[in-house]
Amino acid sequence: MFNPIPRRLVRRRITRAEVLSGSLVLLVLLAIGGWIRSRAEAYDPADRDIAFETLQRSSVVDTLYRRPLQYWREPGTESAAVPDLGPFPQDLLAGGWQLDGRVETYTPENLYVKINGAAEQFLAFDFEALTYLTLVRGPIFLTIELYDQARPANALGLFARLRNPEARVLSSGGVHYTPTSVGALGMRGAIFFRIVGSAQRPEVEQKTRQIIGLLAEMARPTAAVDEVELFTEGLGLPFESVAYQKENVFQYDFLEDFWFASGLDSPGAGPDARVFFHRAASPARARDLYRRLLDEQLVEYEQVEARQAGVLLRHRYLGTYFALARDGARLYGAEHVADPAAARALLKRMKEVSGGH
Amino acid sequence: MATRRDKPLQHPEYDKQPLTRRDFARRVLGTLGVGGAAAYLALAPERWPLSLRDGSGLRSVPTERPMRLGDYRVAPPSGAVEVAVGYGSSVAERLDKALEAVGGLPHYVRPGEIVLLKPNVAFDRSPNLGATTSPEIVEELVRRLLVDCRAQEVRVADNPIESPADCFAKSGVRRAAEQAGGRIYLPDANAFRTLNTPGAKLIESWPVLYRPLSNVDKVIGVAPAKDHNLCRASLGIKNWYGLLGGRRNQFHQDIHEIVSDLALMMRPTLTVLDGSRVLMKNGPTGGDPSNVKPGHAVVAGTDPVAIDAWGYRHLLERDDGLPEYLPKAEAKGCGRVAAAESVREIT
Numbered sequence: 001m002f003n004p005i006p007r008r009l010v011r012r013r014i015t016r017a018e019v020l021s022g023s024l025v026l027l028v029l030l031a032i033g034g035w036i037r038s039r040a041e042a043y044d045p046a047d048r049d050i051a052f053e054t055l056q057r058s059s060v061v062d063t064l065y066r067r068p069l070q071y072w073r074e075p076g077t078e079s080a081a082v083p084d085l086g087p088f089p090q091d092l093l094a095g096g097w098q099l100d101g102r103v104e105t106y107t108p109e110n111l112y113v114k115i116n117g118a119a120e121q122f123l124a125f126d127f128e129a130l131t132y133l134t135l136v137r138g139p140i141f142l143t144i145e146l147y148d149q150a151r152p153a154n155a156l157g158l159f160a161r162l163r164n165p166e167a168r169v170l171s172s173g174g175v176h177y178t179p180t181s182v183g184a185l186g187m188r189g190a191i192f193f194r195i196v197g198s199a200q201r202p203e204v205e206q207k208t209r210q211i212i213g214l215l216a217e218m219a220r221p222t223a224a225v226d227e228v229e230l231f232t233e234g235l236g237l238p239f240e241s242v243a244y245q246k247e248n249v250f251q252y253d254f255l256e257d258f259w260f261a262s263g264l265d266s267p268g269a270g271p272d273a274r275v276f277f278h279r280a281a282s283p284a285r286a287r288d289l290y291r292r293l294l295d296e297q298l299v300e301y302e303q304v305e306a307r308q309a310g311v312l313l314r315h316r317y318l319g320t321y322f323a324l325a326r327d328g329a330r331l332y333g334a335e336h337v338a339d340p341a342a343a344r345a346l347l348k349r350m351k352e353v354s355g356g357h
Numbered sequence: 358m359a360t361r362r363d364k365p366l367q368h369p370e371y372d373k374q375p376l377t378r379r380d381f382a383r384r385v386l387g388t389l390g391v392g393g394a395a396a397y398l399a400l401a402p403e404r405w406p407l408s409l410r411d412g413s414g415l416r417s418v419p420t421e422r423p424m425r426l427g428d429y430r431v432a433p434p435s436g437a438v439e440v441a442v443g444y445g446s447s448v449a450e451r452l453d454k455a456l457e458a459v460g461g462l463p464h465y466v467r468p469g470e471i472v473l474l475k476p477n478v479a480f481d482r483s484p485n486l487g488a489t490t491s492p493e494i495v496e497e498l499v500r501r502l503l504v505d506c507r508a509q510e511v512r513v514a515d516n517p518i519e520s521p522a523d524c525f526a527k528s529g530v531r532r533a534a535e536q537a538g539g540r541i542y543l544p545d546a547n548a549f550r551t552l553n554t555p556g557a558k559l560i561e562s563w564p565v566l567y568r569p570l571s572n573v574d575k576v577i578g579v580a581p582a583k584d585h586n587l588c589r590a591s592l593g594i595k596n597w598y599g600l601l602g603g604r605r606n607q608f609h610q611d612i613h614e615i616v617s618d619l620a621l622m623m624r625p626t627l628t629v630l631d632g633s634r635v636l637m638k639n640g641p642t643g644g645d646p647s648n649v650k651p652g653h654a655v656v657a658g659t660d661p662v663a664i665d666a667w668g669y670r671h672l673l674e675r676d677d678g679l680p681e682y683l684p685k686a687e688a689k690g691c692g693r694v695a696a697a698e699s700v701r702e703i704t
Binding site: 121 | 479480481482483485486512517518519522523527531540541542543545548568569571572585586587591605606609639640641642644645646647648
C-alpha cells in the first residue's frame with residue numbers, strides 16, 4: 001500500500017521479444033483453459049466407473065440385514081467355519097453345493113429391491129418376509145426363495161396363482177409342491193417357496209428334492225388349514241383343486257377370504273362348477289354378507305327357489321346355476337353348475353362337510 | 358566518511374514517483390472501503406442485502422443442473438419399413454432378416470460412433486426363465502455393431518436395483534457382451550444425474566443412470582417379451598424403466614403413465630424385441646420354465662409403440678385389447694399403434 005512505485009508499467013521501453021513471448025504464454029493459457037472447459041462433459045465415463053469386481057464384492061454385502069453377533073467359543077474348540085444358512089440346516093450344502101454370498105432377508109418395505117414389479121402380488125397376500133439364498137456347484141446355481149405369507153391361506157392363494165394349473169401337485173410331509181424342469185414351487189404352512197435352478201440337470205433335480213425334504217422337516221409349527229381339509233377330506237378332492245381368494249370375490253369388493261374347489265365329479269355339475277366356502281367373523285356378519293351377495297347376484301340371475309337350505313339362482317343369459325346358503329357364521333354354495341339338481345346336491349353336500357368346520 | 362555512489366538509486370529507465378500526502382490518504386481510505394465491504398459480505402446476517410454469509414451451510418450445497426437426453430432417432434432409408442419381424446432357426450438369422458428389412462444396422466450406426474445397448478437385466482435369473490434379455494442376442498448385436506458398423510465403443514448397461522453384478526453374471530449378459538467386445542457399465546451411486554423430460558407426467562425431473570449415456574451417439578434397446586403382473590406386458594418401452602434411479606417402485610401405482618413417460622424420455626435409434634423366449638405368464642420375474650414359450654422371431658424397428666403393439670398381440674398372443682400405456686404413448690407422440698398392422702414379416 002505504501003510502495004511508492006505502483007504496480008503499473010513505468011518502464012520506458014519493452015522489447016519486442018518480451019511482447020511476443022508474453023503474448024504466446026497468454027495464448028497458450030487461454031487454449032488450455034478452453035480445452036479444459038470443452039472436455040468437462042466429454043470425459044470417458046469408464047474413468048469414473050467402479051471396477052466390476054469391486055461392485056461384485058460389495059453389492060452382495062451391502063444388505064439391509066445385519067447378522068447378530070455370534071456366540072463366544074473357547075479358543076481351540078471352534079470347528080471349521082460354518083456358513084449361516086438361515087432357516088436351513090447345514091445338510092443343505094450336501095453334495096458339493098456351496099452358499100453363494102449370504103442369506104438375504106427382505107421385508108414388505110424393501111421387497112421391491114429384490115423383485116421389483118413382482119412384489120405387489122406377494123404384498124396382496126399379507127407378505128411378511130422373504131428369505132433368499134443362492135447355492136452354487138460349479139457353473140450351476142440354484143436359488144431358494146421362502147416367502148412368509150403370515151397365514152397358510154395366503155400361501156395357498158399365491159401357490160394357486162403362480163403354479164402351472166395343468167401340473168400335478170405333489171404332497172410330502174406337509175409340503176405341497178409342483179415340480180418344474182429346473183426346480184419347484186410350493187407351500188408349507190404359511191411359507192410359499194420357489195426353487196429355481198440355472199439349468200435342467202440331474203443335480204438340480206436331486207437338490208430340489210432334498211430341499212423339499214428339509215422344508216418338510218423344518219420345526220416351525222404350522223396351523224392346519226381347516227378349509228383345505230374341508231375340500232380334500234370332506235369332499236375327497238385333490239389338493240390342487242383348492243384355491244383361495246383373498247379379496248374381490250365374485251368381483252365384489254365387500255367379499256373377502258373365500259375358498260373354492262373345482263374339479264367336482266358330481267353328476268350334472270358340469271366342468272366349470274365350483275363350490276365355495278367362507279367363514280365370517282360372526283353370524284350377524286354372515287347374515288349381512290349373504291343378503292348383500294344375494295342382492296347383487298339378482299342383477300344377473302333370477303331366483304329359481306328359496307328354501308331353508310338356501311337359494312338357487314339361474315343366470316339370465318348363460319343358464320348356469322348359483323346356489324347359496326348360510327349356517328351360523330358360515331357361507332357356502334356352488335357356482336357355474338349346469339344342472340339345478342346337481343346344484344341342490346352340492347349345497348347339501350357342502351352343508352354336511354362344513355358342519356364341523 | 359561518506360562513500361560516493363557510483364550509480365544513482367533509481368534506475369534511469371524508471372520515473373521517480375514519490376508518495377504524496379493526498380495519495381497516502383486516498384489509499385488508506387480505499388483499503389478501508391474494500392475491507393469494510395468484504396467484512397459486510399462475510400458477516401452481515403443472511404437476510405441483509407448482498408450478504409454472503411452461510412451460517413447453515415445450505416447456500417454452499419451444490420445445485421445440479423438437470424440434463425436432457427438427445428434424440429437418438431434415425432429415419433429408416435427409403436424403401437425400408439419402420440418395423441420388421443425376422444423369423445428363423447437361429448438368433449443370428451432372425452436378427453439378420455429383421456435388421457435388413459429396416460435398412461440394415463450400418464444405416465443407423467456410423468463408423469466411430471459410441472453406442473449404448475440397453476438389455477433388460479432386471480433380475481438375477483438364468484436366461485432360460487425368460488425374465489431377462491437373452492445373452493445370445495446381446496452377443497450378436499455387440500459383435501455386429503463393432504464389426505459391421507465399426508462402432509468406436511459398445512456400452513451395455515442396465516440398473517437392476519438389487520446386486521447389479523449378480524444380475525449381469527447370472528443372466529449371462531455380462532459374459533456375452535464381454536465376449537463380443539462390449540463394455541459393461543454397472544450402476545453405482547455416482548452414476549446418476551437428474552434428467553429433465555419435458556412433457557412427462559411422472560418423470561419430468563428424475564434421476565437416471567447417466568454415466569453410460571454420456572457422449573453416446575446412438576442408443577439401442579434390446580428387450581425380452583414377457584408378461585407383467587402390473588402393466589400386462591414388459592416389452593420394448595418398459596425396458597427403459599431400467600435406466601431410472603431413485604425410488605422408482607412408487608411408479609407402480611400408476612404403471613401405464615410411467616411406461617408412456619418412458620417412451621417420451623428415450624427416443625432410441627432402434628428397438629429390438631427378442632421373441633426367442635417369451636415369458637407368457639407370472640412375469641416379470643417368472644421362475645418356472647413351463648411359463649416360457651420358445652419363439653422364433655425377432656422384431657426390430659424405429660417405432661417403439663408399433664413394436665410393443667405387435668409384440669403384445671403376436672409374441673404374448675393376447676387379443677384382450679392393448680395395454681393402456683400404448684395409447685398413452687401414442688398420444689404423447691412416441692409412435693403409432695396402427696403401424697403394427699403394416700409390420701413386414703420375413704420368414
